[in-house]
Amino acid sequence: MSEREQYIQAEQELVDKVLEGDRNAITTFFETYRRLVYGVILKSQFDQSNADDLFQEFFKRLMENDWRKLRGWNAQSRLSTYLVSILRNFLIDEARKKKDTVALDDERALSTDPMKEAEKKMDLRTLKQKLAECCRKLPERDQKIYARRFVDEASTTQIAEEMGLTPNATYQAIHSTKARLTRCMKEEYPFLFSETEEPA
Amino acid sequence: MADNEKTLSELIADYFDGRQSQEDALERISKFKGGIEAVRDYRMIRILSQEIDQPSNSPSPDQTELISFWNEGLPLARMLEIERHLSEDEQLFDAYINLRMDDYVMEVEPSPEVSTSTLDMLLSNSKAPEEIRQTSAQSSVSEQSGGGWLSSIFDKVFPSRTSSWGAGLVAASIALLVLGIFNTTDEQNDLLFLISDNPNAEVRLRFRGATTNRLALTDSGEFKSLSMALEPRLKEAVISFSKNPKPNRMEEILSVLRDAIGKSDISSTERAAAVRSLAQERFSGLQIAPQLWEEVSAGGAEGRRVSIETVSVEKNESQSDKATMDVLFFSRD
Numbered sequence: 266m267s268e269r270e271q272y273i274q275a276e277q278e279l280v281d282k283v284l285e286g287d288r289n290a291i292t293t294f295f296e297t298y299r300r301l302v303y304g305v306i307l308k309s310q311f312d313q314s315n316a317d318d319l320f321q322e323f324f325k326r327l328m329e330n331d332w333r334k335l336r337g338w339n340a341q342s343r344l345s346t347y348l349v350s351i352l353r354n355f356l357i358d359e360a361r362k363k364k365d366t367v368a369l370d371d372e373r374a375l376s377t378d379p380m381k382e383a384e385k386k387m388d389l390r391t392l393k394q395k396l397a398e399c400c401r402k403l404p405e406r407d408q409k410i411y412a413r414r415f416v417d418e419a420s421t422t423q424i425a426e427e428m429g430l431t432p433n434a435t436y437q438a439i440h441s442t443k444a445r446l447t448r449c450m451k452e453e454y455p456f457l458f459s460e461t462e463e464p465a
Numbered sequence: 466m467a468d469n470e471k472t473l474s475e476l477i478a479d480y481f482d483g484r485q486s487q488e489d490a491l492e493r494i495s496k497f498k499g500g501i502e503a504v505r506d507y508r509m510i511r512i513l514s515q516e517i518d519q520p521s522n523s524p525s526p527d528q529t530e531l532i533s534f535w536n537e538g539l540p541l542a543r544m545l546e547i548e549r550h551l552s553e554d555e556q557l558f559d560a561y562i563n564l565r566m567d568d569y570v571m572e573v574e575p576s577p578e579v580s581t582s583t584l585d586m587l588l589s590n591s592k593a594p595e596e597i598r599q600t601s602a603q604s605s606v607s608e609q610s611g612g613g614w615l616s617s618i619f620d621k622v623f624p625s626r627t628s629s630w631g632a633g634l635v636a637a638s639i640a641l642l643v644l645g646i647f648n649t650t651d652e653q654n655d656l657l658f659l660i661s662d663n664p665n666a667e668v669r670l671r672f673r674g675a676t677t678n679r680l681a682l683t684d685s686g687e688f689k690s691l692s693m694a695l696e697p698r699l700k701e702a703v704i705s706f707s708k709n710p711k712p713n714r715m716e717e718i719l720s721v722l723r724d725a726i727g728k729s730d731i732s733s734t735e736r737a738a739a740v741r742s743l744a745q746e747r748f749s750g751l752q753i754a755p756q757l758w759e760e761v762s763a764g765g766a767e768g769r770r771v772s773i774e775t776v777s778v779e780k781n782e783s784q785s786d787k788a789t790m791d792v793l794f795f796s797r798d
């Protein structure tokens with residue numbers, strides 16, 4: 266059995282016990298994930314002023330209807346990934362309900378049940394799609410820079426020659442392209458990127 | 466432009482262009498606050514940008530190698546191979562984003578009051594009869610769970626959790642177990658050690674192998690001790706480990722040591738053997754001398770010469786159990 270399978274098996278045993286109402290398992294579950302949940306709430310760009318309330322509300326929702334949301338985990342992804350997915354959707358939902366100033370795109374606005382989006386929001390394909398979306402928002406020149414640098418893996422020198430830029434301007438252009446993409450990704454997945462705002 | 470005038474973004478661009486040795490590049494990048502993190506973000510964008518038309522031929526990384534990847538601790542060619550694997554393997558990518566989340570969001574926690582009231586709410590709805598429970602304000606979760614299911618998981622994943630390093634070790638193990646940060650094959654012990662900020666809490670040393678040489682190796686060529694300046698990267702790595710003693714953070718410390726060994730003027734064969742002996746799996750943790758810890762935790766000690774040794778410590782305080790484990794020991798030189 267691979268390491269990953271061992272983890273997932275341990276997670277599965279833990280969840281099974283939580284669903285059975287085992288108090289030790291519930292305690293372990295809570296102790297294991299409370300920092301992750303709290304950290305994601307704080308890192309999110311939604312309403313941070315009531316992180317404690319959101320924290321409690323999230324766990325309350327999780328256990329509602331006989332832990333319905335936890336039962337939605339299918340043991341294909343890691344439990345932590347799944348929890349962060351539904352937490353993220355919960356936060357979007359909360360922000361929408363409160364008519365927060367956070368901009369919600371159409372896809373989010375259509376979401377009425379965070380569970381429906383749970384499994385598709387943190388996987389590789391979805392993240393790649395999100396990056397492609399972010400890329401389409403770049404100015405035309407930066408889209409070219411992105412394609413050459415990150416897709417084709419062209420060197421700085423190659424890009425400079427092709428685009429008629431000085432070395433310094435190329436560095437700047439790559440930097441600003443990467444910075445815009447990171448910022449765009451962080452709007453939805455702040456917990457997947459560092460706090461660093463790389464200086465130009 | 467002189468290399469030492471380059472900005473972080475220029476250095477990162479050069480790093481990915483392979484314009485200078487990996488070691489030099491990382492050393493310079495790590496001098497910037499958040500430098501390594503910026504490299505990781507860059508890599509994330511690269512991983513998500515790759516269009517895979519045919520599967521990789523190279524071996525897929527295991528968890529240990531993934532942690533080294535996270536720490537930029539593999540040769541560049543291998544880093545690129547792993548990027549490709551991450552870009553095409555959903556499960557591997559899942560493990561990778563768990564590493565990222567663990568590093569980026571696990572530094573905070575809710576107040577004990579909020580934790581307790583939330584846990585009370587969860588338990589108030591449990592169907593099972595009352596059993597012993599405890600919150601984060603108390604100590605170990607697993608120790609009171611007896612020989613039940615939790616114990617069986619731990620026996621399986623942590624076969625050697627018999628140390629006397631404290632209840633917090635086991636509690637932290639639970640988080641790490643499920644977050645999947647460290648190696649868990651049955652042949653390997655769990656890596657965990659809670660660095661102490663208590664000057665009276667030094668472990669009992671059974672063996673001290675240090676010498677006053679800059680770098681000392683054992684007869685078989687393994688790393689024994691090293692005297693070096695506590696450079697910012699190393700200091701940050703130690704502080705980071707003290708906050709959250711996880712294997713990937715130990716790996717960062719070991720990576721600094723490997724770099725230092727790489728610069729030493731011993732033969733390449735000796736260097737290779739010494740570097741090999743600094744495998745993360747070998748170490749159960751880190752111990753720091755109270756005086757040095759006092760300085761480090763107060764924000765000082767940067768540039769101070771420190772001695773770093775491999776020491777063997779007793780796993781258990783029981784007089785009858787003399788089992789030992791290796792830890793890295795930091796002290797003032």
